[in-house]
Amino acid sequence: LSACVSCFLSSFCKLIVEYCVCVHLIGAASIGQVHRARLFDGTEVVVKVKFPSVERLFDGDMQTITDFCELAQPEQVPFLKEIRKQFMTEFDYVHEAHNLQQARKNMMKFSSEVEVPSPIMHLCTRDVLVMTYLPGVKLVDGIKNYMSRVAKIRNTTLEEMQEERRRKMEQGIVERGPSVEMMRFYTFMEYTNAYVHNTLALLYNCTAGLVTSPMDYKQPEPPLNIPYILDKLVEVHGHQIFVDGFFNGDPHPGNILLLDNGKLGLIDFGQVKSITPLQRLELAALVLAIGKEDEDAVFDLHAKMGFKTTQDSKYVSVQTATIAFDRDDRITTEGMNLQVCICEYICECIVCVFVFSKVFCVTFISLLCSAK
Numbered sequence: 001l002s003a004c005v006s007c008f009l010s011s012f013c014k015l016i017v018e019y020c021v022c023v024h025l026i027g028a029a030s031i032g033q034v035h036r037a038r039l040f041d042g043t044e045v046v047v048k049v050k051f052p053s054v055e056r057l058f059d060g061d062m063q064t065i066t067d068f069c070e071l072a073q074p075e076q077v078p079f080l081k082e083i084r085k086q087f088m089t090e091f092d093y094v095h096e097a098h099n100l101q102q103a104r105k106n107m108m109k110f111s112s113e114v115e116v117p118s119p120i121m122h123l124c125t126r127d128v129l130v131m132t133y134l135p136g137v138k139l140v141d142g143i144k145n146y147m148s149r150v151a152k153i154r155n156t157t158l159e160e161m162q163e164e165r166r167r168k169m170e171q172g173i174v175e176r177g178p179s180v181e182m183m184r185f186y187t188f189m190e191y192t193n194a195y196v197h198n199t200l201a202l203l204y205n206c207t208a209g210l211v212t213s214p215m216d217y218k219q220p221e222p223p224l225n226i227p228y229i230l231d232k233l234v235e236v237h238g239h240q241i242f243v244d245g246f247f248n249g250d251p252h253p254g255n256i257l258l259l260d261n262g263k264l265g266l267i268d269f270g271q272v273k274s275i276t277p278l279q280r281l282e283l284a285a286l287v288l289a290i291g292k293e294d295e296d297a298v299f300d301l302h303a304k305m306g307f308k309t310t311q312d313s314k315y316v317s318v319q320t321a322t323i324a325f326d327r328d329d330r331i332t333t334e335g336m337n338l339q340v341c342i343c344e345y346i347c348e349c350i351v352c353v354f355v356f357s358k359v360f361c362v363t364f365i366s367l368l369c370s371a372k
Contacts (some may be wrong), residue, residue: 328341
């Protein structure tokens with residue numbers, strides 16, 4: 001604790017004059033703490049401060065793991081080297097600040113629907129990142145809160161709904177919920193009902209309500225348009241990959257916010273990858289081939305992108321490409337847990353991997369880190 005406090009104070013020594021006393025801890029991540037603060041000019045900001053010695057400890061641990069795998073599990077080495085290379089970029093917060101700048105610039109097309117924090121560049125150092133605060137909740141928390149409301153209406157619990165959905169997925173039953181347009185209609189009806197109710201309540205309270213008990217006003221509770229959110233996230237991340245060639249390599253739900261103003265917030269751009277126009281075209285062709293279930297094309301394109309095995313197995317190539325770039329449901333993983341499928345099944349089939357494309361490695365790293 002004392003080391004962390006010392007690191008915090010030393011990191012802020014040249015910046016403290018820019019701050020008022022309104023600084024408090026709001027969370028901690030793998031390599032640092034996150035604080036919320038207010039600048040003297042009134043700007044609400046988030047401050048990330050790196051833990052002491054975390055870079056040295058991580059690099060040493062990764063080297064030890066890699067050395068072991070070179071002897072015992074050589075098929076894991078390409079993954080580990082990419083993980084090490086990618087994660088080492090997260091330790092330079094100035095680099096992340098520049099990533100934020102580039103991401104904000106690229107996302108201007110979606111500025112009415114998506115926000116990315118703006119770095120305060122003159123306050124950023126290798127150990128400290130200062131960026132504007134985006135008020136809202138994490139995507140996963142927002143969805144859980146909404147589904148809890150739905151469960152209450154159905155006289156059940158969120159846990160029971162999740163268990164029922166899990167059983168259906170194991171049976172191969174895919175439920176299709178309301179469309180984006182239908183959810184917008186539900187939202188319209190919710191506001192309309194509240195408007196009608198409140199109008200009648202106002203009329204009643206201004207007349208009979210003066211001598212009797214007044215009517216309560218209704219606060220509208222619009223549904224969360226989850227189909228819209230998912231469509232927009234696919235569009236935004238697709239734009240990052242195929243148009244910008246500059247994308248977040250760690251887009252898990254914790255890095256996506258539901259903002260108070262109704263927009264989506266994209267945060268944490270410590271892991272970013274850039275791909276060339278040729279790589280984008282190859283990836284686009286692979287995605288289309290997977291969608292058409294053209295296994296021959298998937299196998300050829302996957303190999304062209306750099307995925308090869310000593311066995312030259314079409315089955316392994318198609319399955320791996322499908323999981324990495326399309327879906328990871330129980331049908332695709334043949335009933336296995338995702339992590340078991342990747343680590344114990346596919347990796348056992350891959351005798352030797354010669355070359356990995358950047359997109360493939362980042363996608364698989366994200367899958368491994370998010371697998372339950």
